[in-house]
Amino acid sequence: MPLSVELGPGLLTNIYDGIQRPLPAIQKKTGEFITRGVEAPALDRNKKWHFKPKLKAGDVVSGCDIIGEVKETSIITHKIIIPPNISGKIISIEKEGDYTIVDDIAVISTENSDIKLQMMQKWPVRKPRPVAKKYDPTLPLITGQRIIDTFFPVAKGGTAAIPGGFGTGKTVMLHQLAKWSDAQVVVYVGCGERGNEMTEVLQEFPELEDPKTGKPLMDRTVLIANTSNMPVAARDASVYTGITIAEYYRDMGYDVALMADSTSRLAEAMREISGRLEEMPGEEGYPAYLASRLAEFYERSGRVKLLGSEDREGSISVIGAVSPPGGDFSEPVAQNTLRIVKVFWALDADLADKRHFPSINWLKSYSLYLNEIEAWWKKEIGEDWLKLRNKAMILLQKESELQEIIKLVGPDALPSKERALLESARMIREDFLQQSAFHEVDTFCPSKKQYEMLRVILKFSDLIQEAVLKNVHIDDIINLKSRENLARMKTISNKDFERKLKEIEKEIEKEITNLVQGGA
Amino acid sequence: MASKDIEYTTVTKVAGPLMIVEGVKDVAYNEVVKIKTATGEERTGQVLEAYMDKVVVQVFEGTKGLDTKKTSARFIGETMKLGVSKDILGRIFDGTGNPIDGAPPIIPDERRDINGNPINPYAREYPSEFIQTGISTIDGLNTLVRGQKLPIFSGAGLPHNDIAAQIARQAKVLGKQEKFAVVFCAMGITAEEANLFIKDFESTGALERTAMFLNLADDPTIERIILPRMALTCAEYLAFDLDMHALVILTDITNYAEALREIAAAREEVPGRRGYPGYMYTDLASIYERAGRIKGKKGSITQIPLLTMPDDDITHPIPDLTGYITEGQIVLDRGLYKKDIYPPVSVLPCLSRLMDRGIGEGRTRADHASVSNQLYAAYAEGCELRDLVAIVGEDALSERDRRFLKFADDFEQKFVKQGTFEDRSIEQTLTIGWELLSILPKSELKKIDEKYIKKYLPEEKR
Numbered sequence: 001m002p003l004s005v006e007l008g009p010g011l012l013t014n015i016y017d018g019i020q021r022p023l024p025a026i027q028k029k030t031g032e033f034i035t036r037g038v039e040a041p042a043l044d045r046n047k048k049w050h051f052k053p054k055l056k057a058g059d060v061v062s063g064c065d066i067i068g069e070v071k072e073t074s075i076i077t078h079k080i081i082i083p084p085n086i087s088g089k090i091i092s093i094e095k096e097g098d099y100t101i102v103d104d105i106a107v108i109s110t111e112n113s114d115i116k117l118q119m120m121q122k123w124p125v126r127k128p129r130p131v132a133k134k135y136d137p138t139l140p141l142i143t144g145q146r147i148i149d150t151f152f153p154v155a156k157g158g159t160a161a162i163p164g165g166f167g168t169g170k171t172v173m174l175h176q177l178a179k180w181s182d183a184q185v186v187v188y189v190g191c192g193e194r195g196n197e198m199t200e201v202l203q204e205f206p207e208l209e210d211p212k213t214g215k216p217l218m219d220r221t222v223l224i225a226n227t228s229n230m231p232v233a234a235r236d237a238s239v240y241t242g243i244t245i246a247e248y249y250r251d252m253g254y255d256v257a258l259m260a261d262s263t264s265r266l267a268e269a270m271r272e273i274s275g276r277l278e279e280m281p282g283e284e285g286y287p288a289y290l291a292s293r294l295a296e297f298y299e300r301s302g303r304v305k306l307l308g309s310e311d312r313e314g315s316i317s318v319i320g321a322v323s324p325p326g327g328d329f330s331e332p333v334a335q336n337t338l339r340i341v342k343v344f345w346a347l348d349a350d351l352a353d354k355r356h357f358p359s360i361n362w363l364k365s366y367s368l369y370l371n372e373i374e375a376w377w378k379k380e381i382g383e384d385w386l387k388l389r390n391k392a393m394i395l396l397q398k399e400s401e402l403q404e405i406i407k408l409v410g411p412d413a414l415p416s417k418e419r420a421l422l423e424s425a426r427m428i429r430e431d432f433l434q435q436s437a438f439h440e441v442d443t444f445c446p447s448k449k450q451y452e453m454l455r456v457i458l459k460f461s462d463l464i465q466e467a468v469l470k471n472v473h474i475d476d477i478i479n480l481k482s483r484e485n486l487a488r489m490k491t492i493s494n495k496d497f498e499r500k501l502k503e504i505e506k507e508i509e510k511e512i513t514n515l516v517q518g519g520a
Numbered sequence: 521m522a523s524k525d526i527e528y529t530t531v532t533k534v535a536g537p538l539m540i541v542e543g544v545k546d547v548a549y550n551e552v553v554k555i556k557t558a559t560g561e562e563r564t565g566q567v568l569e570a571y572m573d574k575v576v577v578q579v580f581e582g583t584k585g586l587d588t589k590k591t592s593a594r595f596i597g598e599t600m601k602l603g604v605s606k607d608i609l610g611r612i613f614d615g616t617g618n619p620i621d622g623a624p625p626i627i628p629d630e631r632r633d634i635n636g637n638p639i640n641p642y643a644r645e646y647p648s649e650f651i652q653t654g655i656s657t658i659d660g661l662n663t664l665v666r667g668q669k670l671p672i673f674s675g676a677g678l679p680h681n682d683i684a685a686q687i688a689r690q691a692k693v694l695g696k697q698e699k700f701a702v703v704f705c706a707m708g709i710t711a712e713e714a715n716l717f718i719k720d721f722e723s724t725g726a727l728e729r730t731a732m733f734l735n736l737a738d739d740p741t742i743e744r745i746i747l748p749r750m751a752l753t754c755a756e757y758l759a760f761d762l763d764m765h766a767l768v769i770l771t772d773i774t775n776y777a778e779a780l781r782e783i784a785a786a787r788e789e790v791p792g793r794r795g796y797p798g799y800m801y802t803d804l805a806s807i808y809e810r811a812g813r814i815k816g817k818k819g820s821i822t823q824i825p826l827l828t829m830p831d832d833d834i835t836h837p838i839p840d841l842t843g844y845i846t847e848g849q850i851v852l853d854r855g856l857y858k859k860d861i862y863p864p865v866s867v868l869p870c871l872s873r874l875m876d877r878g879i880g881e882g883r884t885r886a887d888h889a890s891v892s893n894q895l896y897a898a899y900a901e902g903c904e905l906r907d908l909v910a911i912v913g914e915d916a917l918s919e920r921d922r923r924f925l926k927f928a929d930d931f932e933q934k935f936v937k938q939g940t941f942e943d944r945s946i947e948q949t950l951t952i953g954w955e956l957l958s959i960l961p962k963s964e965l966k967k968i969d970e971k972y973i974k975k976y977l978p979e980e981k982r
Binding site: 015023024026027030031032033034035036165166167171190192194195196198199200202203225227228229230232265268271272275281284285323325326327328349352353354355356406407408409410411412413430438475478479483484487488 | 636637638639640641642643644645646647667668760789790791792793798799801802805806808809810812814815817834835836837840841843844845847848849868869871873874876877889893896897900901907908911912913916917918920921963966
């Protein structure tokens with residue numbers, strides 16, 4: 001049998017290496033260091049789970065039908081599903097009770113023979129689990145990150161790439177997404193990266209609360225850690241192990257998000273193995289099949305109609321970090337990834353140097369899901385969401401054009417109208433786009449708050465544009481007291497922001513009206 | 521593995537640092553080879569590749585004088601090992617692990633495989649203990665913590681050695697007296713540079729808690745491949761068996777990478793960027809990732825690798841791959857050094873990834889994170905304005921912008937610049953930071969909470 005993973009209750013909260021050996025079990029066997037040739041089963045064979053049957057003898061079933069449930073963690077109910085390639089009639093099914101993952105729980109009579117089913121099933125990692133149909137994504141994956149949700153959103157079932165040189169914040173961003181995105185199950189793959197980063201996740205996640213359920217985040221998370229000093233062949237396997245586990249939870253009907261940090265290390269592992277096999281190299285020594293392998297991996301994402309007799313849906317969103325050498329996006333891994341993914345968050349070393357975080361460059365990044373998910377924002381948050389977003393983008397674009405001119409003539413030489421525009425753009429950058437992952441409130445920004453913040457900033461922008469037309473001096477505007485309040489919007493508690501933002505808005509109106517009347 | 525007694529005289533080819541032996545049975549990857557030359561001199565090598573009955577051996581002391589007729593090779597049946605005991609401190613070793621300080625060899629408690637094994641990520645303890653180095657740009661802006669790997673990216677002619685020595689001299693964890701050791705690993709540096717460190721360790725009395733592994737510029741290149749592995753095996757022993765806090769200084773990683781490239785070229789491998797092998801990332805990771813802390817163990821390994829960026833180019837594969845593995849970097853800048861600023865730390869591209877957990881209330885001070893962010897943002901803005909001034913002149917700037925310019929200048933002179941023997945406490949560093957921030961209009965201090973501004977901003981500026 002090709003390299004396969006074990007699927008069943010017990011995956012969540014666990015941490016595995018690239019070939020699904022559980023790291024806690026390995027530590028028990030060999031101590032703090034991983035010696036060669038250790039074996040440990042991925043899932044605990046002795047632990048008993050409380051199984052509740054959902055079907056009865058005589059029912060006709062096909063692949064992916066749910067025959068029972070197990071409460072796996074405080075958040076997730078693990079659906080016991082028929083393996084995709086089996087269909088037939090249930091001859092017998094065990095009654096509610098405690099079973100291990102290797103106990104027989106049902107017997108299915110198929111065309112050829114009777115098959116005994118256990119709670120655990122196996123699946124080869126390089127073969128996608130089949131689905132009935134792929135749908136277009138329509139719902140946003142809410143991440144609580146302003147630049148992502150408002151400016152460059154990713155859809156549930158979508159794909160995104162986040163390339164950037166070292167120190168630009170790839171890992172912090174992926175950790176943020178793993179923490180706050182509103183997927184039900186998160187698979188985090190640390191592929192050839194630092195050991196301490198995985199330790200951070202391991203220490204932090206059990207303490208953090210899932211914003212929706214209030215339960216520990218770890219209860220919805222599976223970790224795969226194949227750090228840079230662990231074997232290269234297992235690194236190559238790690239993302240496939242991860243996505244197969246993601247597909248398994250998707251088949252239960254969950255929205256799953258998979259983060260892979262970093263796909264460049266996966267590509268390098270391919271390169272290393274390909275080199276050892278003495279294959280003819282393609283660009284920069286990478287194997288010629290690099291592009292097709294990456295495409296195969298990302299294509300395992302999607303919002304899908306699941307197999308099975310009932311009409312059920314599930315999704316996998318895939319977010320991959322790319323670590324281009326020298327931060328140069330023209331290299332093969334970044335370029336081949338960009339041809340596949342729909343969302344591109346370009347990390348920028350200049351922004352990172354200025355401690356503008358997240359250092360996603362708003363002029364280079366894009367999202368192709370804006371129109372698909374507009375309906376959701378309209379319905380749930382605000383009718384004019386896309387309009388506001390586009391208006392802000394135009395301001396930022398104009399700012400960058402003006403900056404070219406400033407470099408030649410200095411800011412004072414610009415007319416007041418342009419200087420007011422610069423001021424608005426700066427507020428969008430500093431008071432909206434910048435977001436601190438380490439601030440207790442700012443780390444997660446609800447969609448409604450994002451919308452309100454942007455609306456207030458753009459209102460301010462309109463007001464000052466009007467004011468300069470009525471001959472208010474630009475310096476008076478820059479020295480407005482309410483600007484400070486705008487800057488502190490992001491740290492206003494997520495519970496009573498609506499009231500406070502309204503107050504700020506009123507104050508701005510008052511102050512600017514005073515200025516206009518005083519100036520006239 | 522091969523029988524220890526067989527002497528193979530079937531050397532068929534000598535190429536660069538490599539030697540090929542044929543007709544060999546049962547050898548293993550990384551197995552140590554004892555080589556006898558025609559003149560009876562003994563050298564050491566290591567198996568790089570075994571295919572059918574052919575074996576590629578890398579010869580540590582170089583292949584000069586080896587011939588295909590009289591040279592013989594003996595495979596000793598084990599991988600490269602280092603004998604360790606607590607007597608290893610205070611000693612100096614060469615590239616093959618033999619003492620070169622004139623004293624007799626140490627009597628090892630144990631012999632360990634120098635290639636080590638990866639630390640199980642599940643067994644790691646997240647590093648969070650603040651190390652005060654006494655250097656403001658590191659303590660204040662890019663805090664070093666125990667178990668971190670924080671390289672110094674330098675260039676030829678910059679004072680990276682002085683900075684490394686200063687860190688080794690001043691590094692301490694506040695309020696604690698703990699067993700502390702230095703492991704110094706010199707790869708291809710000059711005797712003069714090595715002497716700087718030895719003298720410095722001598723003068724501070726640190727030599728007796730230092731283990732030195734030296735491969736100087738004129739020593740065999742290939743030994744540089746195993747040297748850091750020996751040093752780290754020694755550090756692992758000190759940290760995780762003897763409960764010591766080991767600070768490992770690796771210098772110069774650039775020379776290490778050159779040695780790696782030399783072997784890759786001799787093996788006729790498909791080269792990656794700039795001729796460096798495609799597996800350089802993995803290879804460097806097998807060194808850097810040996811830093812860290814382990815749950816339930818008292819000791820720790822902190823690494824300070826030094827590397828000279830060829831032509832000061834941070835995108836060169838060596839600094840680039842290093843930056844992807846290490847937890848941040850300290851970058852030195854020639855321009856600052858020319859302005860007589862020591863240490864010439866160019867703070868904008870610097871980073872410490874483990875800083876957030878190492879600072880704040882109870883570790884350094886509650887306002888530390890916000891002060892650091894504000895200093896960064898303000899200095900970045902000041903530097904940007906400098907470019908603008910070069911074109912439009914200072915008169916074209918607004919009052920606000922002029923204050924940022926002054927901030928940037930003062931920041932370099934007062935915060936970055938300090939003496940080689942100046943050991944600033946974290947309190948001093950933060951105080952200088954607040955003084956500098958008081959140059960700016962208060963409304964610009966957006967990254968700092970109101971309560972800290974009230975508490976720490978110098979009185980007259982509030």
